Amino acid sequence: MVTRFPPEPNGYLHIGHAKAAIVDYEYAQIYDGKFILRFDDTNPENAKIEFYEVQKEDLRWLDIEWDREYHTSDNLKTHYKLAEQLINQGDAYICKCTPEAIKEGRFHSKACSCRKRSHGETLGIWKELLSSGESKGAILRLRGEMKSANTAMRDPTLFRVIDKEHPLQGDKYRVWPTYDFAGAVEDSISGVTHPFRTKEYELRDPVYFRILSLLNLRKPHLMEFSRLSIKGMPVSKRKIKPLIEKGLVLGYDDIRLPTLRGLKKRGIVPEAIRQFVFSQGISKAESTVDFSIVEAINRKILDPKAKRYFFVSNPVKLSVDDAPKRKISLKLHPTVDMGERMIATDSVFFVQKEDMQNMTTGDIFRLKGLYNVKIQETGDAISGRYEGEKLIADTAKIQWTTKDFIKMKIYVPGLIFKKDSYNTKSLVELHGYAEKAVSDLKSGEIIQFERVGFVRIEKQEEEIIGFFAHK
RNA sequence: GCUCCCGUAGUGUAGCGGCCAAUCAUCACGGCCUCUCGAGCCGUAGACUCGGGUUCAAAUCCCGACGGGAGCACCA
Numbered sequence: 001m002v003t004r005f006p007p008e009p010n011g012y013l014h015i016g017h018a019k020a021a022i023v024d025y026e027y028a029q030i031y032d033g034k035f036i037l038r039f040d041d042t043n044p045e046n047a048k049i050e051f052y053e054v055q056k057e058d059l060r061w062l063d064i065e066w067d068r069e070y071h072t073s074d075n076l077k078t079h080y081k082l083a084e085q086l087i088n089q090g091d092a093y094i095c096k097c098t099p100e101a102i103k104e105g106r107f108h109s110k111a112c113s114c115r116k117r118s119h120g121e122t123l124g125i126w127k128e129l130l131s132s133g134e135s136k137g138a139i140l141r142l143r144g145e146m147k148s149a150n151t152a153m154r155d156p157t158l159f160r161v162i163d164k165e166h167p168l169q170g171d172k173y174r175v176w177p178t179y180d181f182a183g184a185v186e187d188s189i190s191g192v193t194h195p196f197r198t199k200e201y202e203l204r205d206p207v208y209f210r211i212l213s214l215l216n217l218r219k220p221h222l223m224e225f226s227r228l229s230i231k232g233m234p235v236s237k238r239k240i241k242p243l244i245e246k247g248l249v250l251g252y253d254d255i256r257l258p259t260l261r262g263l264k265k266r267g268i269v270p271e272a273i274r275q276f277v278f279s280q281g282i283s284k285a286e287s288t289v290d291f292s293i294v295e296a297i298n299r300k301i302l303d304p305k306a307k308r309y310f311f312v313s314n315p316v317k318l319s320v321d322d323a324p325k326r327k328i329s330l331k332l333h334p335t336v337d338m339g340e341r342m343i344a345t346d347s348v349f350f351v352q353k354e355d356m357q358n359m360t361t362g363d364i365f366r367l368k369g370l371y372n373v374k375i376q377e378t379g380d381a382i383s384g385r386y387e388g389e390k391l392i393a394d395t396a397k398i399q400w401t402t403k404d405f406i407k408m409k410i411y412v413p414g415l416i417f418k419k420d421s422y423n424t425k426s427l428v429e430l431h432g433y434a435e436k437a438v439s440d441l442k443s444g445e446i447i448q449f450e451r452v453g454f455v456r457i458e459k460q461e462e463e464i465i466g467f468f469a470h471k
Numbered sequence: 472g473c474u475c476c477c478g479u480a481g482u483g484u485a486g487c488g489g490c491c492a493a494u495c496a497u498c499a500c501g502g503c504c505u506c507u508c509g510a511g512c513c514g515u516a517g518a519c520u521c522g523g524g525u526u527c528a529a530a531u532c533c534c535g536a537c538g539g540g541a542g543c544a545c546c547a
Contacts, residue, residue: 007547008546010547040547043546043547045546046546046547099544102544102545106543107472139545140545149473149474149475150474150542151473151542157545159545160545162545178544178547179547180547182547199475199477199541201542201547202475202541202542203475203476203542224476226476226477279495280484281484283477283484285476285479285483286476286541287484288482289483290481290497292498293482293496293498296497297497303510303511304510306509310507334505334510335505368506395506397506399507448510450507451508452507452509
C-alpha cells in the first residue's frame with residue numbers, strides 16, 4: 001500500500017489537512033506501506049516558497065514522517081510528454097474560446113468548433129505554447145463527453161498558460177497542468193495505491209479514471225471521505241484572511257483558529273489531534289463537530305502530565321491576623337510525582353474576588369495546601385484570622401498567591417464565528433497573579449492552573465503570558 | 472436547473488440482514504472520591520428522517536419522499 005498527502009504550498013496547514021495527512025500516514029503505517037509527501041505546486045500564482053517548509057514543520061509537529069517527498073512541478077516534462085500522447089491519440093485538443101464561452105458550452109452540453117481541430121494543428125499550437133510563443137488564452141482540453149450528465153466530464157481543462165514565476169521552477173515553464181491532470185498522473189506514476197481525497201471531488205472521479213485509461217496508466221484505488229468541520233471554527237482562507245487583514249485576529253496562529261499553529265499555541269497536543277481524527281473515522285457523512293471533543297481528548301492526555309500551579313484572577317488582598325510564617329512545599333501534581341515547589345508565606349495573600357464574593361464574616365475557608373482562615377472583614381481589602389491547620393470537610397479550598405506574585409494575563413479563546421459572523425467577544429483576557437514558581441517554567445510548557453484550567457505558558461521578553469486550552 | 476454524495480441520541484461515532492429493546496465518546500444532570508470547579512469511579516437521560524417493498528427476520532437490502540451537503544473554474 002502506498003498513500004500520499006498532496007498539499008498545495010499556499011498556506012498554513014489546518015485541522016482539515018491534518019485529517020487527510022493523518023489518515024494517509026496511518027493507513028500506510030497499518031499496512032506497512034509507504035507514505036509520500038507531494039507538493040501539488042502546479043499553480044505558480046498560488047505556490048509560495050515559504051510554505052513548503054512551513055507545511056513540513058506542521059506535519060512534523062503532528063509526528064508524521066514521510067518516506068518520500070517531491071514536488072509535482074519537478075515532473076512537468078513528464079506531464080508534457082503525456083499531454084502530447086493524448087494529443088497524438090486525438091484525445092485532447094487546443095481550445096481558444098473565452099472562459100465565458102467555455103462555461104456556456106459546458107452548461108448547455110455544446111461543443112465548440114475548437115473540438116474539430118486536427119491532431120496536427122493541436123500539436124503545432126501546443127509546441128508553440130511550450131516554447132513561449134503566442135497563443136495566449138489557449139488551453140488544452142480533454143476530449144471527454146460533452147453530453148455527459150456529469151459536468152466534470154464535459155471536456156475538462158488539462159493544461160493552461162500561467163505566465164508567472166514559479167517559486168521553485170522560476171520561469172522555466174509557462175504551461176501548467178490542472179488538478180485533474182496532475183493529480184491523476186502523479187498518483188499513478190508515483191505508485192500510490194490508495195489515494196484519499198475529500199468528497200467534493202467525487203464528481204471528478206470519472207475524469208481521473210478517464211485520463212489514466214487514455215494514457216494506459218495504472219489506476220489507483222480512489223477513496224473519499226467527508227470534510228472535517230468544527231463548529232464556529234472556519235477553515236477556509238476565504239473566511240480567515242479578512243479577519244487578519246482587519247486585525248481581528250493576530251495571525252494564522254491565533255488561538256481561536258483551527259490551524260495547526262493556532263491549536264499548538266493554545267496547548268492542544270499532536271496526540272490529541274491524532275486521536276480526534278481517528279474518532280471521526282473516514283465516513284462520507286458530513287458533520288459539524290463540537291470542539292469540546294478535542295478538548296476532552298486533550299485533557300485526558302494532559303491531566304497526568306501537567307504540573308499544577310495557582311493563578312488568581314481578579315486578585316483581592318487578604319490580610320490574615322496571627323498568620324504563622326511558613327515555608328511550605330506543594331506537590332506539582334496530586335497523584336504523579338513531579339516534584340514540588342517551595343512557597344514562603346507571611347500574613348498577606350491574594351485571592352480571587354469571585355471566591356470572596358459569597359463569603360461573609362465568620363465564614364471559614366482554606367487556602368489550599370496551607371491552612372484555614374476565618375473571615376473577619378469583607379470588602380475591597382479582606383481580612384481574616386488564622387483558623388488552624390486541620391482540614392475541615394466541605395470548606396472551600398481556594399488558590400492563592402503571596403505578595404511575591406507574577407503578574408500575568410491569559411488569553412481565553414472562544415468561538416470566532418457565531419452564526420456566520422465574527423464574534424467580537426471571542427477572545428477574552430484574564431488578568432491576574434500567578435505564583436512565583438511559574439517563572440521557572442519553560443516557554444511552551446502546558447500546565448494546569450488549579451480551578452482555572454489548562455494553560456500553555458509563553459515567555460515573551462520580560463512578560464509571561466498564558467494561552468487557555470480548556471478547563 | 473442538472474448531477475452526485477450523505478441522513479443512527481444535543482454533538483460526533485460504531486454497527487452494514489438475525490447476537491441491536493443499538494456501541495463508544497462528548498455534552499447535560501445526579502452521586503461517590505479528592506486539600507482543584509480538573510482527573511477518576513458509579514449512575515440517569517437521550518437516536519436508527521418518513522412511507523412503501525423484499526425477507527421467517529431490516530438500522531442494515533430495494534424504491535420513493537423529505538432533509539442536508541457538494542460539484543457544475545484556465546483553484547486545488
